[in-house]
Amino acid sequence: MMNDELKNLGHMTPPAPSSEARARALALAMQAFEAAENSLAAPQGTAAHRRQSSIFNRLWSPIMNRKFLAGSALATLLVVPAAAFLTLELTRNGLPVDTGEQQIEVVGKDASKGSETKGAIAAKPASDVAADKQLTPEASSTVAEAEAEIAVKRETGIVADDAYGIVRERHAAPSPAGGIEMLAGGSAMRTMPAPSIVPSDIMPPQEENRDRFSSGETNPVKSVTTDPVSTFSADVDTASYSFVRKALMAGEMPDPDSVRVEEMINYFPYDWPGPESEAEPFKATVTVLPTPWNANTRLMHVGIKGYDVVAAAAPRANLVFLIDVSGSMDEPDKLPLLKSAFRLLVDKLKPEDTVSIVTYAGNAGTVLEPTAIKDKAKILAAIDTLQPGGSTAGAQGLEAAYDLAERAFVKGGVNRIMLATDGDFNVGPSSDEDLKATIEQKRKSGIFLSVLGFGRGNYNDALMQTLAQNGNGTASYIDTLAEAQKSLVEEAGSSLFPIAKDVKFQVEFNPREIAEYRLIGYETRALKREDFNNDRVDAGDIGSGHRVTAIYEITPKGSPAVLNDDLRYGAAPATQQADPAEKSGELAFLKIRYKKPDGNTSSLITTPVTEENAVPSLQQAGQDVRFSVAVAAFGQKLRGTDAVSAYPYGSILDLAASAKGEDTYGYRAEFLNLVRLAKSLGGE
Amino acid sequence: MDEELIERAQRGDRNAFALLVERHYDFVHAVAWRWSGNVSDAEDIAQTVCLKLANAIRAFRGASRFRTWLYALTLNAARDHQRSRSREQRNAARFLADPTSACATDNHDQVEALWEAVRQLPDKQGDAVLLVYGEGLSHAAAADVMGCSEATVSWHVHEARKRLKILLGREMV
Numbered sequence: 001m002m003n004d005e006l007k008n009l010g011h012m013t014p015p016a017p018s019s020e021a022r023a024r025a026l027a028l029a030m031q032a033f034e035a036a037e038n039s040l041a042a043p044q045g046t047a048a049h050r051r052q053s054s055i056f057n058r059l060w061s062p063i064m065n066r067k068f069l070a071g072s073a074l075a076t077l078l079v080v081p082a083a084a085f086l087t088l089e090l091t092r093n094g095l096p097v098d099t100g101e102q103q104i105e106v107v108g109k110d111a112s113k114g115s116e117t118k119g120a121i122a123a124k125p126a127s128d129v130a131a132d133k134q135l136t137p138e139a140s141s142t143v144a145e146a147e148a149e150i151a152v153k154r155e156t157g158i159v160a161d162d163a164y165g166i167v168r169e170r171h172a173a174p175s176p177a178g179g180i181e182m183l184a185g186g187s188a189m190r191t192m193p194a195p196s197i198v199p200s201d202i203m204p205p206q207e208e209n210r211d212r213f214s215s216g217e218t219n220p221v222k223s224v225t226t227d228p229v230s231t232f233s234a235d236v237d238t239a240s241y242s243f244v245r246k247a248l249m250a251g252e253m254p255d256p257d258s259v260r261v262e263e264m265i266n267y268f269p270y271d272w273p274g275p276e277s278e279a280e281p282f283k284a285t286v287t288v289l290p291t292p293w294n295a296n297t298r299l300m301h302v303g304i305k306g307y308d309v310v311a312a313a314a315p316r317a318n319l320v321f322l323i324d325v326s327g328s329m330d331e332p333d334k335l336p337l338l339k340s341a342f343r344l345l346v347d348k349l350k351p352e353d354t355v356s357i358v359t360y361a362g363n364a365g366t367v368l369e370p371t372a373i374k375d376k377a378k379i380l381a382a383i384d385t386l387q388p389g390g391s392t393a394g395a396q397g398l399e400a401a402y403d404l405a406e407r408a409f410v411k412g413g414v415n416r417i418m419l420a421t422d423g424d425f426n427v428g429p430s431s432d433e434d435l436k437a438t439i440e441q442k443r444k445s446g447i448f449l450s451v452l453g454f455g456r457g458n459y460n461d462a463l464m465q466t467l468a469q470n471g472n473g474t475a476s477y478i479d480t481l482a483e484a485q486k487s488l489v490e491e492a493g494s495s496l497f498p499i500a501k502d503v504k505f506q507v508e509f510n511p512r513e514i515a516e517y518r519l520i521g522y523e524t525r526a527l528k529r530e531d532f533n534n535d536r537v538d539a540g541d542i543g544s545g546h547r548v549t550a551i552y553e554i555t556p557k558g559s560p561a562v563l564n565d566d567l568r569y570g571a572a573p574a575t576q577q578a579d580p581a582e583k584s585g586e587l588a589f590l591k592i593r594y595k596k597p598d599g600n601t602s603s604l605i606t607t608p609v610t611e612e613n614a615v616p617s618l619q620q621a622g623q624d625v626r627f628s629v630a631v632a633a634f635g636q637k638l639r640g641t642d643a644v645s646a647y648p649y650g651s652i653l654d655l656a657a658s659a660k661g662e663d664t665y666g667y668r669a670e671f672l673n674l675v676r677l678a679k680s681l682g683g684e
Numbered sequence: 685m686d687e688e689l690i691e692r693a694q695r696g697d698r699n700a701f702a703l704l705v706e707r708h709y710d711f712v713h714a715v716a717w718r719w720s721g722n723v724s725d726a727e728d729i730a731q732t733v734c735l736k737l738a739n740a741i742r743a744f745r746g747a748s749r750f751r752t753w754l755y756a757l758t759l760n761a762a763r764d765h766q767r768s769r770s771r772e773q774r775n776a777a778r779f780l781a782d783p784t785s786a787c788a789t790d791n792h793d794q795v796e797a798l799w800e801a802v803r804q805l806p807d808k809q810g811d812a813v814l815l816v817y818g819e820g821l822s823h824a825a826a827a828d829v830m831g832c833s834e835a836t837v838s839w840h841v842h843e844a845r846k847r848l849k850i851l852l853g854r855e856m857v
Binding site for chain 1: 709723
């Protein structure tokens with residue numbers, strides 16, 4: 001598609017150049033041509049045409065080539081201690097150390113006298129002591145003296161430029177013709193600024209933030225009359241929260257596109273009641289509560305908890321770590337963090353599980369063939385050998401990883417590739433589409449893919465999300481070791497052992513009770529209404545013990561907060577087909593469709609939502625419900641959602657603080673800190 | 685024909701040089717226009733290239749590759765021009781605020797939007813896309829102009845397409 005579009009570029013016909021511009025260009029070109037011709041004819045190599053730098057070069061080259069350079073080196077050996085002694089002597093006698101002014105004057109005068117006087121130069125500027133010490137063997141000649149002088153001057157703190165000037169004069173002297181020019185060169189050098197000073201107008205290029213996010217419009221308020229059904233796919237990713245945290249910790253507001261409210265909500269462990277048995281993979285708990293940021297609307301809070309596979313019953317795992325070791329990973333929050341994270345994960349796995357490691361950077365390479373966890377030392381050693389370097393060749397790496405995963409394939413077990421990278425994935429012949437297709441195809445053969453993101457500055461969030469979503473995996477963003485602990489160890493079960501795949505949600509609202517609704521978050525997860533019952537449409541997966549939380553803001557019929565006007569010509573016929581008599585009193589109807597991890601046909605769970613699910617005040621809602629609502633408010637505020645713009649950070653803080661609960665791992669305390677940071681950064 | 689003109693121009697024949705520049709001015713202008721998307725910039729760039737040509741023609745070797753060389757000269761000039769312009773814009777913020785000085789693009793159809801995105805690409809990627817898609821060169825010929833290997837050109841094009849998708853995707857959503 002892109003290809004065809006690009007081909008159109010060739011069809012653009014440039015406008016004809018104006019004849020005026022054309023004539024002007026031609027005339028100028030002719031002038032320049034003639035000027036070039038003339039300069040070609042002029043005698044070359046005149047002094048007038050020389051650049052100052054060329055003088056420097058012409059002088060230095062023969063010096064560097066001369067055989068007696070060895071002599072000068074010898075002389076330097078002799079003179080350096082002498083110079084040190086001289087300095088000591090001078091300072092002890094209370095003489096001013098910086099005698100530069102005087103010396104320059106002397107040098108200039110002497111040199112103008114010609115080559116005969118040059119021998120005296122070295123002796124004159126320095127004191128008598130210096131002259132005595134400089135009696136070096138004849139062989140060392142003028143170069144040695146010059147070197148010595150440089151050394152002396154350096155010791156006494158004079159700018160090296162002056163010394164170079166003197167050297168130049170000395171060596172120019174033997175060729176009488178060059179004498180004057182040399183002098184000019186010498187004095188020119190003296191007035192030149194120190195070479196290390198960078199011109200002030202060259203600024204270091206500003207570092208560009210190349211993180212990329214796909215921007216999804218915030219879900220709009222929908223009218224129940226025209227749009228009674230809302231459909232979306234489950235999302236258990238948490239990458240967005242870590243990214244937001246990293247930005248806030250770095251003292252800047254996160255990019256609104258990087259904030260995915262549902263991922264922020266789902267980051268926190270909530271204690272929703274779970275299902276009793278494996279037969280029913282998850283259970284939905286619905287709470288209807290008043291909206292904290294709008295007195296005239298309510299929130300419909302749906303908490304879903306997956307069945308917790310007991311560790312003993314967990315199937316065998318075959319994990320392939322696909323690790324980006326490109327040069328950009330050489331930062332403390334990237335490769336070293338990743339190594340520590342994998343060590344944590346290795347500790348968590350069972351002895352029979354196998355692990356392999358593939359790296360990619362320039363060339364993809366297998367670092368570790370499939371190895372059982374009982375051979376832990378070997379695995380840890382392999383992790384330690386990882387070194388950053390080279391550029392990224394993800395496609396090859398992925399191929400190698402799939403090869404290894406197939407080789408150690410565990411039937412009925414968990415076969416998963418854990419891709420760890422800091423950014424762009426693919427530098428290879430294949431496009432993103434090909435890559436997605438490969439991952440999708442491998443997913444069907446039972447090998448899943450999860451993505452662990454590291455670092456900032458080059459993170460391609462959109463691609464990582466797509467890869468994980470197509471590979472039936474999760475995308476997590478790891479910025480601290482605590483986060484690695486959370487996503488790899490505490491939640492290892494859930495991201496490694498899926499209990500249901502292609503989990504889709506559909507909520508139908510009752511137009512008699514609800515006028516409008518708005519789904520908070522899940523922008524990137526929206527599905528078409530008809531896709532709900534289509535088993536071929538891929539959707540998110542839920543792992544062991546996973547929690548998924550979705551929140552709708554609903555506007556009851558007759559509320560002053562209704563945004564859409566009533567339709568003049570009544571409700572659409574479709575909504576009247578719903579049997580009103582039977583469903584009276586119901587606010588909405590929740591349907592969940594899922595497949596068993598190895599199944600291809602879906603099952604359906606349904607839950608009606610009635611006034612029985614409602615609580616009259618915010619305080620009566622459960623602690624976890626309140627906390628998740630606070631997170632939702634915060635996420636929306638960071639995204640710039642209009643509905644919460646009037647709700648201050650302070651209120652979010654109060655709401656979250658009152659619902660902090662036990663908070664064993666400190667996740668919620670950290671959230672409170674982030675709200676405080678955002679509050680001060682946002683200037684509220 | 686070109687070969688002969690070049691040879692004569694190199695020996696200092698001003699008529700031959702004039703003819704040579706005239707023959708290729710439209711080509712240079714067209715390339716410059718594709719790159720800058722703007723007639724007045726294209727004219728400036730073309731003029732710069734003509735001047736460069738006047739100074740550099742004597743040093744040019746390999747008459748059969750004159751086109752390739754012109755491409756390289758033009759792309760460099762376009763790049764320099766763009767740089768100096770963005771420097772100007774940085775220095776004087778009011779320059780941007782003044783609607784008459786803003787370098788308004790000449791037309792705004794869909795292809796133009798795509799080109800606009802191409803012009804935002806990093807230098808090498810933009811060059812590669814221009815040469816391959818805009819000028820219809822093969823990857824090998826583009827590599828010749830850019831002075832790199834064919835594989836590198838393919839890579840630049842691939843990267844550029846990836847980036848374009850993101851640039852354009854964002855605008856369209």
